[in-house]
Amino acid sequence: MQQNNNLALGFLAALLLPALLAALMSGPVSIDLGAALAQGWHSEAGDAVILWQLRLPRALLAILVGAALGMGGAAMQGMLRNPLAEPALLGVSSGAALAAILLLYYGVSWGLARENGWLLPLLAIGGAFCAVGCVWLLAGRGASASRLVLAGVAINAFLSALMALALNYAPSMFAMQEIVFWLLGSLANRGWDQLLLALPFIAAGALLLFCARNYLRALSLGEASAASLGFRGRRYPLLVLGGIAASVGAAVAVAGTIGFVGLVVPHLVRPLVRQDPGRLLWASALAGALLLLLADILVVNFVGAQELRIGAVTAFIGAPFFFWLIVSGRRGQAL
Amino acid sequence: MKKAFPLVLLLLSIQATAQNRIASLNLCTDQLLLNWIAPERIASITWLSATDQYRKAPLPEHIYLNRGRAEELLRLDPDLVLVGQYGAQRAAGRLRQLGFEVADIPDAYSLEQLSEQLQALENVLGENAPLRKQRQLLQKLLAQPPAPETASALILSANNITYGSGMLEHQLLERAGFENLAAADGAEQLRRVSLEEVIAAQPDLLVLYGGDKDFALAHLAERHPVLQRYFDSDRVFKLPSELSFCPALVAAEVLQQLTEKRKSLAAKQ
Structure with missing residues (x-):
């Protein structure tokens, strides 16, 4: 059984490569992929520029953001022991998005934000931390997971309203339209600069979550058991929250709040890791990357007046799997 | 009398x-x-x-x-x-x-x-x-035969929008001696154009629309590093934002500037 599961995970990992190839071949312009690859990074030829400067960073960003969201969702579900938990639930995504909106639309000019590239993800992560901090304070000391969730819903709703308000009064002509981007996410027109901006923070977040993997495992036995196993104090929850805020905050700063990945992906891969919350982190990162990459391939190939929002596509892809999981659960299998 | x-x-x-x-x-x-x-x-x-x-x-x-x-x-x-x-x-x-x-x-x-x-x-x-004065200038420009098309141009506006043959912006490009690549591709009104299409079309001049002094994701495409070479080689022209909401103020001036731009591009080549 374990071997089969490992095979399935290996299959997912192997699928990432053909999906990446499909992403590199997808686009409104048909290019000669072989020639473009051979022409190399520095080539000025049209096909090479499209491949190396447009399609490759976008596909890699989809993988990176998908991995961050999947991992963040798995960590959140593990910590709260709630199947409906996802990074957005504790306001991580909306906190990050609000901070990014305040910086970009009110704070500094885009040029300055670009020169001081670290400012945007740092502030987004700061926003994510603030949101989590507010939830923590609102729920109170020693709050149960359900009270944390309730506080999270309240803070999240408040932050979403603040986002709409901030964009409504932003000096940009496109402010109202851009609310849709921040709520549904997009990878359009992203390049290497955004990828390199998010990468170190997502990697740091992954490292923090890696350090917290045994805490998540212990927590699956209950808080009391986890404490008896030595995972007591605030250090471990803060480690998890820090990891989630860093990885998801950076992802949101460059791609908006893409929903559903963090919620559905851990459920999809949980049976493959035999409910192990530690291994679930990496399996979810893998599946999240694959899901977002596939969603982006659909977005790129969808012909319309406006590019389809990737958040809508992730819901389209993820929801049927979710339906299937729920129906399976009703038949007596574990969710 | x-x-x-x-x-x-x-x-x-x-x-x-x-x-x-x-x-x-x-x-x-x-x-x-x-x-x-x-x-x-x-x-x-x-x-x-x-x-x-x-x-x-x-x-x-x-x-x-x-x-x-x-x-x-x-x-x-x-x-x-x-x-x-x-x-x-x-x-x-x-x-x-x-x-x-x-x-x-x-x-x-x-x-x-x-x-x-x-x-x-x-x-x-x-x-x-x-x-x-403005009316007479416009009438004079209208009376002149359009300059022969010697260079190509493509408009990239906010939200990746380009302008087709039925638009005032196309008329200005055409009269200044540019072939509007969006119109050549069959676009009649506004149409979405991806960065890939801009790169593949290889216009001689990239025409951006003004009004981007405040940050907006709608302007992300024109800030993409892939277009940097157009800025480096001075092959970018920025249409003033007035052209979109009150063209009477600037149309004649823009036409003259575009004509100058085409001449300078031709001189470089």
Whole structure:
């Protein structure tokens, strides 16, 4: 059984490569992929520029953001022991998005934000931390997971309203339209600069979550058991929250709040890791990357007046799997 | 004839004094008034013209900023109210019923319509030197045969929008001697163009639209590093944002600048 599961995970990992190839071949312009690859990074030829400067960073960003969201969702579900938990639930995504909106639309000019590239993800992560901090304070000391969730819903709703308000009064002509981007996410027109901006923070977040993997495992036995196993104090929850805020905050700063990945992906891969919350982190990162990459391939190939929002596509892809999981659960299998 | 001359002068002076308080219910007519009419003759303009996005210089304090409502203009008692083809129609109708002089100024989506718009404005405002100059300049440019197409151009506006053959921007490019690649590809109105398509089309000139001083994700495409080589080789032209909301102000100037740009590109090649 374990071997089969490992095979399935290996299959997912192997699928990432053909999906990446499909992403590199997808686009409104048909290019000669072989020639473009051979022409190399520095080539000025049209096909090479499209491949190396447009399609490759976008596909890699989809993988990176998908991995961050999947991992963040798995960590959140593990910590709260709630199947409906996802990074957005504790306001991580909306906190990050609000901070990014305040910086970009009110704070500094885009040029300055670009020169001081670290400012945007740092502030987004700061926003994510603030949101989590507010939830923590609102729920109170020693709050149960359900009270944390309730506080999270309240803070999240408040932050979403603040986002709409901030964009409504932003000096940009496109402010109202851009609310849709921040709520549904997009990878359009992203390049290497955004990828390199998010990468170190997502990697740091992954490292923090890696350090917290045994805490998540212990927590699956209950808080009391986890404490008896030595995972007591605030250090471990803060480690998890820090990891989630860093990885998801950076992802949101460059791609908006893409929903559903963090919620559905851990459920999809949980049976493959035999409910192990530690291994679930990496399996979810893998599946999240694959899901977002596939969603982006659909977005790129969808012909319309406006590019389809990737958040809508992730819901389209993820929801049927979710339906299937729920129906399976009703038949007596574990969710 | 000699007897008629003082009468004409008298009529003109009556018209001039009769229209000493002009109000506008349209963003473009606001701009035209602010640019071409003495400020003391302007009674009211729309609130939009006072926003950072559209305001070029501090507005005189006496000008009332209306929100397109008839009651606001009633108490100002203007001699003439200018209204656009669309918008504020209810207010315009109400003011007409109440006996105010309301003039419809048609919108312009082509160079020919621009001339008509300026003519309509001249008809209601009377003699106005800058207005006449602009109309004559436009007519002169229209009378000239379009320059032969020797370079290609593609417009990349906010939200990855480009302009096809039915648009004023296309006409300007064509008259300046550029082949609009979007129109050549069959686009008639506005169309979405991805960065990939911009790179694949390889236009000689990349034409961006202004109005991006504030951050917006809608402008992310034009800031993508992949377009840097256009900036480095000075193959970028920025259309002023006025062209989108009041082309009469800048169309002639833009056409001249585009023609200059084409010549400089040809000289480089």
